[in-house]
Amino acid sequence: MAEPILSIRDFSVDYVTERGLVRAVDGVTLDVEPAEILGIAGESGSGKSTLAQALMRILPPPAVISGGQVLFEGRDLLALPEDDLREVRWKRIAMVFQSAMDALNPVTTVGEQIEETLHAHGAVSADAARARALELLEMVGIPSASIDAYAHQLSGGMRQRVCIAMALALHPSLLILDEPTTALDVIVEREILEQIRALQRRLGFAVMFITHDLARMLQFSDRVAIFYAARLVELAPADALRRAARHPYTQGLLRSFPSVHGGGTELQSIPGAPPSLETPPAGCRFHPRCGRVVDRCRTQNPAWRTLAPSHAAACHLAE
Amino acid sequence: MTYILRRLGFYLLSAWVALTINFLLPRLMPGDPATALFARFRGQLAPEAMQALRETFGLTQAPLLTQYLTSLRHVLTGDLGISVAYFPSPVSTVIGTGLVWTVLLAGSAVAISFTIGTLLGLVAAWWRRGWVDTWLPSALVFLGSFPYFWLAMVALFVFGFTLGWFPLGHAYADDVVPAFSTAFVTDVVRHAALPVATMVLATLGGWLLSMRNTTIAVLGSDYVNLARAKGLSPARVALRYAARNALLPSVTGLGMALGFVLGGSLLTEIVFSYPGQGYLLVQAVRNQDYPLMQGIFLVITLAVLAANFLVDLAYLWLDPRIRESAT
Numbered sequence A: 001m002a003e004p005i006l007s008i009r010d011f012s013v014d015y016v017t018e019r020g021l022v023r024a025v026d027g028v029t030l031d032v033e034p035a036e037i038l039g040i041a042g043e044s045g046s047g048k049s050t051l052a053q054a055l056m057r058i059l060p061p062p063a064v065i066s067g068g069q070v071l072f073e074g075r076d077l078l079a080l081p082e083d084d085l086r087e088v089r090w091k092r093i094a095m096v097f098q099s100a101m102d103a104l105n106p107v108t109t110v111g112e113q114i115e116e117t118l119h120a121h122g123a124v125s126a127d128a129a130r131a132r133a134l135e136l137l138e139m140v141g142i143p144s145a146s147i148d149a150y151a152h153q154l155s156g157g158m159r160q161r162v163c164i165a166m167a168l169a170l171h172p173s174l175l176i177l178d179e180p181t182t183a184l185d186v187i188v189e190r191e192i193l194e195q196i197r198a199l200q201r202r203l204g205f206a207v208m209f210i211t212h213d214l215a216r217m218l219q220f221s222d223r224v225a226i227f228y229a230a231r232l233v234e235l236a237p238a239d240a241l242r243r244a245a246r247h248p249y250t251q252g253l254l255r256s257f258p259s260v261h262g263g264g265t266e267l268q269s270i271p272g273a274p275p276s277l278e279t280p281p282a283g284c285r286f287h288p289r290c291g292r293v294v295d296r297c298r299t300q301n302p303a304w305r306t307l308a309p310s311h312a313a314a315c316h317l318a319e
Numbered sequence B: 001m002t003y004i005l006r007r008l009g010f011y012l013l014s015a016w017v018a019l020t021i022n023f024l025l026p027r028l029m030p031g032d033p034a035t036a037l038f039a040r041f042r043g044q045l046a047p048e049a050m051q052a053l054r055e056t057f058g059l060t061q062a063p064l065l066t067q068y069l070t071s072l073r074h075v076l077t078g079d080l081g082i083s084v085a086y087f088p089s090p091v092s093t094v095i096g097t098g099l100v101w102t103v104l105l106a107g108s109a110v111a112i113s114f115t116i117g118t119l120l121g122l123v124a125a126w127w128r129r130g131w132v133d134t135w136l137p138s139a140l141v142f143l144g145s146f147p148y149f150w151l152a153m154v155a156l157f158v159f160g161f162t163l164g165w166f167p168l169g170h171a172y173a174d175d176v177v178p179a180f181s182t183a184f185v186t187d188v189v190r191h192a193a194l195p196v197a198t199m200v201l202a203t204l205g206g207w208l209l210s211m212r213n214t215t216i217a218v219l220g221s222d223y224v225n226l227a228r229a230k231g232l233s234p235a236r237v238a239l240r241y242a243a244r245n246a247l248l249p250s251v252t253g254l255g256m257a258l259g260f261v262l263g264g265s266l267l268t269e270i271v272f273s274y275p276g277q278g279y280l281l282v283q284a285v286r287n288q289d290y291p292l293m294q295g296i297f298l299v300i301t302l303a304v305l306a307a308n309f310l311v312d313l314a315y316l317w318l319d320p321r322i323r324e325s326a327t
């Protein structure tokens, strides 16, 4: 296997709050291979967006990166001086934000926001930048007249497409998609994901695809990482996960999505609610909701175990 | 375009309401103020002045509606009656000279305070918990908590009287000829410096805090995050993204401030014996010069409305979301 394009090692991120530190990403270790689509799934609040933004070091206070390493194309992003990091941002790693509704500057036009990105990363003439912006918008199916539109003049779906077009402007080698389709209806969502996959095949960039829609994720991704309460609990190829998930939480998730489990057995949701990150449970964080809990789960944090080539999980019961 | 027309309509309506109140107020006062005035001034005031007073109030035998229409016509043609205190100058002339100085004083104070305060607020928010952010807001709030009157007196005493760096009062020295010359302009600036400085000091904290707080909120927004992620230079993120968006609420405040300062420069003008609106108003009260008082109130009201209209225009230019709904 080739060198991973991104290696996250024991990465932790905290939010400084009045009641103390809230660890939103806790000791995560994860690789992204070149040209693969890695899905990241987990319930709301499990730290997915925090992880994505922290590894580009764009999280504003009160977030602090409290440990670990993020190796990207051989460089440690956490140790890189701000000026060098600016080179990596967007040129090498681009991102579509979860809230494309609010991700565009309300006071400048869509075209300007794409063009300024081009200008920031190299000498381009104004004409060339505009031509490129038009080309990008066309690629995601936005009429060229909208290049001079402001964000509020576009529908949610169009803004999302603008954000995707912008993300592809500089041919990044890693594209982070943070729930890129939340504002869209099912048909548009499918269309956009198809579009991204086609582009990904053509241009060969790697994708980190964040969602809490497990069904969508399994269709779209090569490999899937499952997050629970700030921790990585299972990592496997998509089809392996669908066939034989090893972590009880993943199994629960699969049972709760109709299109994944495909009939036969009854649809079940996982009982209880995810824990607060301010006061996470001791031992395995999933134990209060787990149907197969044993004594060890309540006190011991399960180690990360490799169960099969490229399939790993953190569960005492998975051997 | 409809936006401008709508706002303009609103301000015209407000102006009309102000005119009407200005007309009704003396007539609603218990005991006719004009008659009381005539009694007090009988024998002291020339018959022409008496006549002027009567006409200002439109206290003719005509029915109320006719009086009202007459008074509206007078105001629209700039005829505010004759001043008692400065008899026989027309009120409009008296106010005209005062207005120039007040607009100069209050206008430059607001402009300077807004510019510096907004810039400092941006700096404080950008370098959060830096020294500007740590010391300046509390220091300025501390200064602002003193009564303005006291602050102005101390400034006048220390810098005017004790140190003698600035003149003690008036808009320009007696021995300087009012003309568009370097000597005159320098002199006017020297006279305005201290009053403007006190007004700036008293209001700076407000601008700073408002800009600081909105900027902090904007810096946490997704579009600023995206700007950082795009690898834009910090200067561009700070100006095109943070400042540009955080400025909008402050500009709204600017309209209100312009209005307040026109009325509120009263204290400044008294302390520094500055011949503006406020100073005139004191003269008017002292001499029971009702026509002048009415005129000043009217001018202040209209100035507030005009200032707000200008701010609306600025907003239109700054915020495309409004421009959109405007067309």
Ligand SMILES: Nc1ncnc2c1ncn2[C@@H]1O[C@H](COP(=O)(O)OP(=O)(O)OP(=O)(O)O)[C@@H](O)[C@H]1O
Pocket: A015, A016, A017, A022, A024, A042, A043, A044, A045, A046, A047, A048, A049, A050, A051, A061, A062, A098, A212, A277
């Ligand atoms: N500004 C903040 N201050 C304190 N805690 C925060 C802050 N922002 C996020 N958190 C905490 O961090 C945790 C992770 O948030 P994050 O947005 O990364 O979750 P997510 O997995 O992306 O959720 P979603 O699916 O809803 O987008 C949340 O549980 C939240 O409580």
Ligand SMILES: [Mg+2]
Pocket: A048, A049, A050, A098, A178
């Ligand atoms: Mg999220």
